[in-house]
Amino acid sequence: MAFPLNSTSITLRKCLERTKLSIRYFDTSAFQDAKKTPPPQPKSSKSSKPSYRFVDRTRVRVTGGMGGKGSLSMKPSRKRYKLKPDGGHGGNGGSVILVADPHEQSLRWSHPHLQAEKGSNGDSQDCHGKNGENLIVRVPCGVLVKRVLNHGEVWDEEREMVLNSRTDDSSLHDNEDKVEVSREVQALLDAMGHTDDNDLEDADDEEEDWVSDDDDIQKERDRVILADLDKPGAHVMVARGGRGGLGSSIYGGESGPMPDPREMIAKSKPQPGEIAFLELELKLIADIGLVGFPNAGKSSLLRAMSRATPEVAPYPFTTLHPILGSVDYRDGVRIRVADIPGLIDGASEGRGKGFDFLRHIERTKALLYIVDAAGVDFRDPAEDLRVLANEIASYGNGAMMDRRALIVANKIDLLSEESLPELKYAISQAAKEMGILTDHEIFAISAGVTGTGLSSLSKAMREVVATVDEENDLWYDDHIG
Numbered sequence: 001m002a003f004p005l006n007s008t009s010i011t012l013r014k015c016l017e018r019t020k021l022s023i024r025y026f027d028t029s030a031f032q033d034a035k036k037t038p039p040p041q042p043k044s045s046k047s048s049k050p051s052y053r054f055v056d057r058t059r060v061r062v063t064g065g066m067g068g069k070g071s072l073s074m075k076p077s078r079k080r081y082k083l084k085p086d087g088g089h090g091g092n093g094g095s096v097i098l099v100a101d102p103h104e105q106s107l108r109w110s111h112p113h114l115q116a117e118k119g120s121n122g123d124s125q126d127c128h129g130k131n132g133e134n135l136i137v138r139v140p141c142g143v144l145v146k147r148v149l150n151h152g153e154v155w156d157e158e159r160e161m162v163l164n165s166r167t168d169d170s171s172l173h174d175n176e177d178k179v180e181v182s183r184e185v186q187a188l189l190d191a192m193g194h195t196d197d198n199d200l201e202d203a204d205d206e207e208e209d210w211v212s213d214d215d216d217i218q219k220e221r222d223r224v225i226l227a228d229l230d231k232p233g234a235h236v237m238v239a240r241g242g243r244g245g246l247g248s249s250i251y252g253g254e255s256g257p258m259p260d261p262r263e264m265i266a267k268s269k270p271q272p273g274e275i276a277f278l279e280l281e282l283k284l285i286a287d288i289g290l291v292g293f294p295n296a297g298k299s300s301l302l303r304a305m306s307r308a309t310p311e312v313a314p315y316p317f318t319t320l321h322p323i324l325g326s327v328d329y330r331d332g333v334r335i336r337v338a339d340i341p342g343l344i345d346g347a348s349e350g351r352g353k354g355f356d357f358l359r360h361i362e363r364t365k366a367l368l369y370i371v372d373a374a375g376v377d378f379r380d381p382a383e384d385l386r387v388l389a390n391e392i393a394s395y396g397n398g399a400m401m402d403r404r405a406l407i408v409a410n411k412i413d414l415l416s417e418e419s420l421p422e423l424k425y426a427i428s429q430a431a432k433e434m435g436i437l438t439d440h441e442i443f444a445i446s447a448g449v450t451g452t453g454l455s456s457l458s459k460a461m462r463e464v465v466a467t468v469d470e471e472n473d474l475w476y477d478d479h480i481g
């Protein structure tokens with residue numbers, strides 16, 4: 001390769017560099033390779049069904065946005081040798097807010113770290129930086145938000161907030177800030193199409209949403225329960241945005257003494273956003289929870305009564321995660337039913353993931369025990385009911401046993417009519433023996449084949465939920481109202 005060695009304007013070194021550059025620039029092998037290898041194609045999914053992963057427990061790191069820097073600008077003043085400070089303040093960083101949205105089903109995150117927007121820097125001519133946008137994260141209704149306390153963090157019982165040495169400033173927790181956030185959540189709810197008065201009241205009622213009752217704030221070693229997002233629109237701020245730095249304009253007019261630059265620089269520094277580690281746990285909110293052994297026909301019943309389409313198959317543990325379905329009545333009443341995976345003997349001690357499944361029916365108003373009347377898997381329906389009731393009684397503090405219940409014998413299409421009375425009697429005896437709280441008959445149905453008995457069962461489901469609602473209202477009036 002010939003170099004213009006005799007050139008006075010370009011040295012040999014420069015020339016070599018140029019050559020290298022030109023070689024790099026015109027090297028077309030990369031293009032040729034690109035032609036040979038086709039561009040990466042999106043992976044074809046095996047089934048046409050969208051992949052859906054149910055997540056009911058997760059950990060996530062949330063970070064409030066950093067505040068913007070305050071500007072140190074000084075403009076020349078009319079007075080000679082004087083400068084007038086005219087730097088604007090930095091904007092506050094956005095906060096991270098979790099909002100309960102009934103359209104969300106699962107706790108899925110695109111990223112395990114959620115961060116709100118930074119505040120913009122202040123500028124000269126008293127221009128204040130823009131506040132960072134709050135990051136509003138939608139979670140399903142029924143999420144318990146726990147904060148994991150890190151080293152140096154303590155829960156302040158009085159102020160009901162976490163204090164740490166870095167962001168020991170509660171000023172962003174003042175009412176103005178809450179109102180602002182509440183407005184934002186309200187706008188979100190409007191966009192979600194929530195017109196239910198109760199829902200809107202919940203969103204408006206800041207005191208209730210922002211400051212939990214004493215009972216709700218329980219310390220569990222190094223975790224603290226921040227909120228129970230159990231109603232649509234319930235929200236909680238989990239990471240505050242950092243406050244923006246102060247601009248030089250805070251230092252008065254031209255006549256005053258010049259500010260100390262060191263002090264000015266220190267004040268212009270923004271605060272970082274709060275960092276919090278959260279544990280989120282979803283406990284489904286449903287009116288009725290289905291309780292049964294695997295293969296009893298729980299999913300078939302939910303399919304037959306609602307628009308939900310849980311998988312139904314002739315083998316146990318077809319359902320692997322809880323599914324919510326709504327039973328809609330002609331007059332607009334809607335009852336939410338939770339289908340959980342089948343329970344087995346020892347579920348209350350965690351066997352067969354029992355804890356995980358029972359957790360989802362903890363908050364239901366009533367339970368629906370369903371047994372396989374035909375004993376397809378060589379089961380005895382009355383004995384099954386005893387085992388199920390025993391598991392429910394042994395779970396937690398046994399409070400689920402005080403819940404109203406319906407008892408259903410499924411698969412009666414496989415039985416003769418004559419055998420039904422005897423079977424019903426045996427099941428009702430087992431119910432009495434176990435102390436199941438039911439004043440209804442034993443419902444004999446065929447959920448998956450003929451649909452027999454479904455209409456009277458759906459009426460009873462509605463009645464039992466209404467009864468529980470009435471009882472709850474009475475209790476509320478007696479104790480609180």
Ligand SMILES: Nc1nc2c(ncn2[C@@H]2O[C@H](COP(=O)(O)OP(=O)(O)OP(=O)(O)O)[C@@H](O)[C@H]2O)c(=O)[nH]1
Pocket residue numbers: 292293294295296297298299300301311312313314315316317318319320340341342343410411412413414445446447448449450
């Ligand atoms: N003959 C008859 N079979 C039924 C009836 N209901 C459900 N089945 C069958 O029973 C089997 C189990 O039904 P599922 O609805 O999947 O039972 P499940 O209780 O949800 O089972 P898991 O999800 O495994 O806990 C399936 O093969 C259904 O077709 C019924 O009324 N009659």
Ligand SMILES: [Mg+2]
Pocket residue numbers: 298299300310311312318319341
């Ligand atoms: Mg099922």
